[in-house]
Amino acid sequence: MTALFAPHTAARAADVELDACPAKMLDLSPYALMAEDASRTLDAQGALALFPGLSPAQAPHELQRGYSSSAWWLKVSLHNATGEACSAWLQAGPPRLRDVRLYVEMAGRWQEWQAGTDYPLSVWALPERKPMFPLVLPPGARATLLMRVYTPGLLVSLSPRLWTPGEFLRDGLREAVLDGAMLGAVLLLAVFGVVLGAIYGRRVLMYMALGMFCHTLWVGVIDNYALVYLWPNRPDINAWVMYQLAALLLFLTNGYCYAAIEVDRLGRWWAWLLKGVGAGYLLLGFFSYWLSRMMFIALIMPLCLFGDVMLTVAAIYAIRRRVVKPWFPLLLVGFAWTDLVVHFSSYLFHTPLSSQVLSTTVLPDLLLLAVVLVVEIRRGRREEMDVRVQLDHQQATERDRLERVVASRTAQLDRSLQARRGLLARIGHDLRGPLASVLDSTRRWQAGDARRDYASLIERNVREQMELIDELLEFSREELDAMELTLAAGYLAAFLRDVAEQAELATERHGNRLACEFAAELPAAVRADFRRLRQVLANLLGNAAKFTDRGTVRFAVDAQPASTAGRVRLRFVIEDDGIGIPLDEKERLLRPYQRGGNASQHEGKGLGLAIVSQLLERMDSQLDIQSQLGRGSRFAFTLDLERAGEEDIEALFGEDASVDVDGQDRVLLVVDDQQQQRELICDLLDGYGFHTVAVADGTQALALLREHAVDMVLTDQCMDSMDGWALLQSVRDEFPELPVMLYSSLPPQRPLAVEPSLTFDASLLKPASAGQLVTMVDTFSTRRSQVAL
DSSP, X not given: OOOOOOBOGGGTTSEEEESSOOSSEEEOGGGOEEEEETTSOOOHHHHGGGOTTOOOOSSGGGGEEEEOSSEEEEEEEEEEOSSSOEEXXXXXXXXXXXXXXXXXXXXXXEEEEEESTTSOGGGSSSOSSSOEEEEEEOTTOEEEXXXXXXXXXXXXXXXXXXEOHHHHHHHHHHHHHHHHHHHHHHHHHHHHHHHHHHHHTOHHHHHHHHHHHHHHHHHHHHTTHHHHHTOTTOHHHHHHHHHHHHHXXXXXXXXXXXXXXXGGGTOHHHHHHHHHHHHHHHHHHHHGGGSOHHHHHHHHHHHHHHHHHHHHHHHHHHHHTTSSOSHHHHHXXXXXXXHHHHHHHHHHHSOOOSOSSHHHHHHHHHHHHHHHHHHHHHHHHHHHHHHHHHHHHHHXXXXXXXXXXXXXXXXXXXXXXXXXXXXXHXXXXXXXXXXXXHHHHHHHHHTTOOSSOHHHHHHHHHHHHHHHHHHHHHHHOOHHHHOOOOOEEEEHHHHHHHHHHHHHHHHHHTTOEEEEEEOTTOOSEEEEOHHHHHHHXXXXXXXXXXXXXXXXXXXXXXXXXXXXXXXXXXXXXXXEOSSOOOGGGTTGGGSTTOOOTTOTTSOOOSOHHHHHHHHHHHTTOOOEEEEETTTEEEEEEEEEEEEOOGGGSOOOOBOOOOOOOOOTTOEEEEEOSOHHHHHHHHHHHHHTTOXXXXXXXXXXXXXXXXXXXXXXXXXXXXXXXXXXXXXXXXXXXXXXTSOEEEEESSOOOOOTTSOTTXXXXXXXXXXXXXXXXXXXXXXHOOSOOOOOO
């Protein structure tokens, strides 16, 4: 801006004489004397002693002192040589100055004003962003201006100027409009960059956009926009936010250089090193509240230099390894170095290179972000096109593969259909032969021909036809029908207990109670497909629980004599008091995906009863359904099963976690009539340090007890000669303190002749897990035997 004052040049070392009142702006730098107050204790009178012998600044840069902890004084003398009073505003320098005081001596009296970011805006001489002071010079008056500037931690950059109020406001308005437009452009590009970075997965773009926006905010705080418009009376907040933004800016700069160089691909140590630099920036920002400004700069400058050096080395290393394209990482690292030089050069060289105007300071960032946006968008589009080409190629390859698979499957299907047509044609042809023979034999038999045994002939042809029909069914049956039963011997009581335990959870889930009634006549072991039987019972019990609300589900099993020796007829009954089944829907519910009309409020697909029905058919049984609508249902079926002995059951303990038991010095007497069971139990207990002795029945056990001391008796329930209850009675009579534990395939079944007070110390149902058996034996056995057997 052109100065329109008319001072006499002869007064450069003396007064600035004004021949006319100012019209726009006058730069006072060439007329100012500058002196340093290292003690920062001088007042206006004391500061006057600093200036004798000093000459005015020969150039504006002589008033730029970089970073300094001293107080600096400027002296300017003004003389109003006009015949009228002159009014002007004195600008001390850029907005970032912290503590600025103006002393004006006129007619032997001193006046003092204050401004700067160390003071609330309310105490400033003029509430403007820049430190401004009002001056009024009467006609012919002389005034001595002493300006004290103390701004530790920030650049000491002084530019004393005289403005007319109107011109200063017009200049400030132009600057504010330009800054606002620049801030809007920054915000728009930053949001656009973050969104694009998130869409394309570009961390470098997101870091760049956020870093540029953070830098803009930081410059805005430095230039006092935040102090004037956000917290005018909290200069402490202004300083704290400035340091936080500076640390965050350096962190983001480190982040986008890290992402652009793709440091993660260079090795673990590179990644940890540069992540440590970024963490250092954040830590300095966090602790900046407790650090002085000079201390903050002294700490962050070496860290910033170290980080930029490491980024440069990493970029060169990445280029040599061909991790990234050469120009792009160098561009970003070069920008980081440029930013370092621009913003911290005054600290190193005492030469301010950064602009004092927000718009011009942010403009390089804005241009770089625009370049990065264009580059990343083009890169994203190029990668998208590459992916599309690869996808098209993969789709074409997959399409060719699928076409080959379809052709192969079609050929297989054609062969299968051809085989089916051939089979059906053969079966049709073969079916006609037996039928024709049956028809011919019947006619001749009716005609009285006695030459052949036509009854046997008819039977033979019928059987042949049945075999052909079975072959046809075998060919066309469904998966469930194709299932074969796998019969195996197993403990019935333990199986029913497991089923009841599982069903009890379902009944309780619906607020019901499960009542189990297992007859005492049930055999210890049977041969059955327990997996399929469990599936049948689980479906029936699950339905009973599901369609009953806060009621009772009854699960009963009893035994009936079978027509064949060695077999037993087991009748299973599941009964509930739930919603019931309509009479006309019983048969329909046995078909897949059919549900009762009153079951719409309950979950299910209508497969349970259909599966049960088909499984029972495979077991040579059928489901008997009795129900009353609204009062409950009763499901029953009968199975004819082969009895099994314990010797038929594979002797294994269930899997269980190991237990910490030491049976040393404890002697156990194992009583079981099955040798395999005795050996299995003894091997298990011996492995835990117990000393076991095994006998086959109660008589042998009692004889051994009378000769040797043991710590515990583990006995079966059903044995020849003397069963478990008789042995218990004898032990209670002769050895009342000796613990006796029942380990049987049946629940305790007290004989009628045994008193109710006679009970075992513990009981466990076969087959128990190893952990259950060992833990219970350890609990009830005692160390009192001293006799080795």
